[in-house]
Amino acid sequence: MAIDVLDRDSFRKLFEENYNLLCNYINTHARDWELSEEIAQKTFVKLWEKRKEITFSTSARSYLFQSARNTLIDHYRSHKSASAHAEKYADDLGGSDEMVFDDDHQILVTQRIAWAVDQLKPKTREIFLLNKQEGLTYDEIADYLEISKRTVEYNMKIALLQLKELLKGKI
Amino acid sequence: MDRLEDKILQYIISGKAGGDDALEREIREDPSFDSSEYELLKKIWTESDQLKDYARLPHDQAWQQIARQTGLEKAKKIYPVREWLIAASLTGIAVVMLYFLMRNPFVTHEALAQEEYILPDSSTVEMEAGTIIRFLKPEAFSKADTRDIYLEGKGTFDVVTDAARSFRVITNLTNVEVLGTEFIYIARGDTSEAENIEGQVRFAINDGSKSVVLNPGDKVTYDGSDMNVVEYEPPPPPTTEPQNPISDTRVTIADLIDILDYRFPVDLEFTSTVHYSSVVVPVSINTADLNTLVRQLQENPSINIEVANKGQGYRITSLSGVDSGLQANYTFQMYEAGIPPPE
Structure with missing residues (x-):
């Protein structure tokens, strides 16, 4: 893709489709949501400013993720003296291979599952997320929602069945 | 779900998948076993653990930041204006306002939200947001021959009786005159609408061409040319329609939701x-x-x-019960097990 065709609308589209994903990806390294959002925003700003100089060798998404990783490394390097933690991450990230961002990337799989979970019926979704996101056991969910454990299990099974249909061929 | 599917799902949600060799072997040996479906279910189950670290972040603020930094959304230009000029203008406006305020014999009040306003004679008006009333300042109001209120918007008036002075609500084209009563009056542009609640009121066109006396419950509208009176009709006596048979089945709201969801998985949607x-x-x-x-x-x-129609079924947005201390005698589990309800 020639970067010089990136006009305002396609840039906005790229942002809408990738901002959340990019933040979540950065956070897998940074473990700091505020920093992750800051890096993601810097990455988009950099992309827009350099849109006429860059050519994509892969996809726009891969470019974004590679660029975000480099921005994060730069951030850590500039804070090296302040934190041993930052130094370690800068070395780990900087030392690793060029990133390949393919369709099986963990964060893309998680995003697709999150999308599919959003399609579930509200009650089933609530029960599934209480277990998978909040880490509650079935007994705890039953107590919390004042329902039987069997109803919780029934909804977990329904959730899994529906997720399978929604995600077939996608993960 | 069929028997094998249920067994697989139970095995996976128990968190033991991959750990119970005997059960896994039993599942795999079933003639209708589908390996790819099974692996997909296991993958979804494992991968969904990552939802713990996944966040849905708001986009709008981030986009605004980016748009500002890239110049995609230009900040509004502020033209340099001499501060003294602004100060002088503001002072001038304040002086003019003060002059008119002192000369103006009226009190004008606008309701920013629905409110009850007490007039100088203790009559009240419940004003809808955006409604404006205007009347003489209290001293002049109490000495005037009639208690006149100018209205724009919607007001429900509860008028204190004063046998010597009538109470008039005047709008652009019409007015209502009373001695003491309660009524609703709406005026928007050239359209007026009045509804009498108690006592009698006289609704009239300001030029005196038409007038009508309204009894309790009567309504009148005037659109600038035609006056339309709707006289109150008492509601018909209640008919004795057959009631729903009282059921002997007593369930919790939670079980009722589960049963309905189980019975009508497609046609009923719960928000x-x-x-x-x-x-x-x-x-x-x-x-x-x-x-x-x-x-x-x-x-x-x-x-x-609360129910709304959706396609071929219904969307339920609210479902709750009136607690009258009943004990449940039926559950979703009994329903699922095929036990008939006691009705």
């Missing part, structure tokens, strides 16, 4: 505003037809339900 509760209600759950069942739920005095 996230529907919440489980342990309140027990009497209800007929075996009604065969969904439309009749929904109607019965709506007519059930123990149930509060």
